[in-house]
Amino acid sequence: MESDLFEQDHEDYREVAREFVRREVEPNLERWEEQRLVDRDVWAAAGKQGLLGLQVPEEYGGPGVDDFRFRVAACTEIVAVGAASLQSGFATNDDIVLGYLLGMATEEQKARWLPGFVTGETIGAIAMTEPGAGSDLRGIRTSARRDGDEWVIDGSKTFITNGILADLVVVVAQTDPEAGSRGFTLFVVETGTEGFRRGRKLDKVGLAAQDTAELFFDGVRVPDTQRLGEVGTGLQSLMANLPRERLGIAMSAQTTAEAILEWTLEHVTAREAFGKPLSALQTVSHTVAELRMKVEVSRAYFDRCVRELNAGTLTAVDAAKAKWWATEMQWQVVDAGVQLHGGYGYMNEYAVARAFRDARVQRIYGGSNEVMKEIVARDLTRAR
Template sequence: MAHWLFQEEHELLRRSVRSWVEKEVKPRVPEWEEKGEFPRELFARAGELGFLGLTFPEEYGGSGEDYLAGAVFVEEVYRCGSAGVAAGLVASTGIAAPQIYKFGSPELKERFLPPTIRGEKIGALAVTEPNAGSDVASLQTTARREGDYYLVNGSKVFITNGVRADYVVAAVKTDPAAGKNGISLLVVEKGTPGFSVVRKLDKLGWHTSDTAELVFEDCRVPRGNLVGQENLGFYYLMQNFVWERLSMALGGVVGAQLALEEALRYAQQRVQFGRPLSKFQAIRHRLAEMAARTETARCLTYHALALFVSGQDAVTAVAMAKNYACETACYVADEALQIHGGYGYMMEYPVQRLWRDARVGTIGGGTTEIMREIIAARLVNG
């Protein structure tokens, strides 16, 4: 059912993305899950269809549409049933490239945005470190100026797209003594001496999304690769966190919806004691609660999206949406697995993947605890 927030052009886009996902992505998900990655060519295909440049201007190869179009893409690509595929595609143009588009020099934009929008280059945002996750101000990777270069030393972990990224937008300390006021963003390209991918991380969920640990050892990065102004990186990151968290909320709603659909399908087909599971009151009430929570998460997320696209302060609403939607995805997936009984614990049933993929939603992009702190701080401080 169409929602009032989306106009006719958004629904046309939705049908286009959904058709692509149903025909070219979803059928291959089991194969990609087994291999632990999806092909790089998928970026190029999404770029060819115009899906990676929806929110970027035409001068860089985008289509100049609004963030509602971006939200439609996020929702529909998550419907492939593999959050890892969605995370990989969304991270490049929804998390990494926006830092360059919003704050980078004209030269950086020309070098990185068009090939990223075409899907020829893959981007990653490198913030989290072994000893600095939610506390971004405490990151320890340093970048010391030496003539026309920055000498970068440190490490990053849990970096989505980090294994095969052609470039990473790395958060570094250019003034280690200044806390959050000493953070800058540097674009570090693949193949730069001193920059290496230590390993691809083995995860509980998001199997198709490559997640890396990165190391910088006397890595020389040209000063021209500085994004925006030196020491303003923390504030740049905070501005795009709103969209990143909104994207995760949208993904959470879709994950919950898919889990509900799997549970309903199974309950209608599985016969016990002479009748389908869907005829038992205990199961029917579970399904009702799952549906209600999913719809509540959708409404809260769309409310936050409406505030965001209208240019209003959406920080609190997005924190609420991200928190509730991702927690709901975990709850609904767990209930769906329980309804499947022993079969839910078998790898051949999609519900186990939905259950595994949902869990990271309450951690990545800001934990549930951080979201609650944001909400509480704004309630108390006004």
């Protein structure tokens, strides 16, 4: 897909990502799907190629590059081979967990945790969702009570991306039930901490290779030095990080839709029916023309949002629009792509079939698209 978003440095970085995908990802995709887990080794390999932790400052082992276009370049190559599960894991680290550590961690905490995000040795997770609290984070019941210089965490989380492999988990806990939105605080729980255990690896409709788990905290004690940010600022911190998180979901949706369109075009031009290529049939050619238009229009808005994120001006409302629009567009493209592949589109050996399963959750996580509509609607009525 043509875009003026990238400069030469981004194109060079994309070549590095393409080679990484060719060498480390494509040969292992089927095995990862079958074992329902991405090999941990691929994280270290990505770290060696400089594909992780770009925002980490030089003093903590990273390049200190805060330019989201590099993330877009790498994502484009990863999803081009249908590796949505891997992309989801990387995005959780770089576009979500890392943001909290960079923005809220003390110098000691940064020195302790950030280097591993660059090398791929540290995999992170964010534990927000609970069995009774999804998009409405104020419904969180996991609690943390102060006990001297420690905090005692009790509760459970579900649908946690990277939950099985995670070395550290940023946990959202209620610290003051009477304080409303000021009653939540973030803590970092490391693997091996007594009372912290992982439940089952959840069996999902799609993203089979992406580890998603239940997490349990039974009297987990963490020192106050593992509190992230000030007491009572948890929800405010979550809100502050949402623009990048939601743009990350839009990025995955946009680049995946572009890949699906390419696979579909290849199929309809190569596949023959009634003695001529499928693309010669007007109903097919008009369908792919419409898909191309939707993808290109979406790309224009996405590129604008990327530039605004880099400039520090992307609003939560515009990020919600991008997430909503791109994921809806992705679903339209993949649904049409399966249809135009015919019976082959329903076969698991075809990337478009896997993309169909993987795409469905995009309209749910990061805040359901119904919530995105509410955010946009409230902004409109406030403006009146």
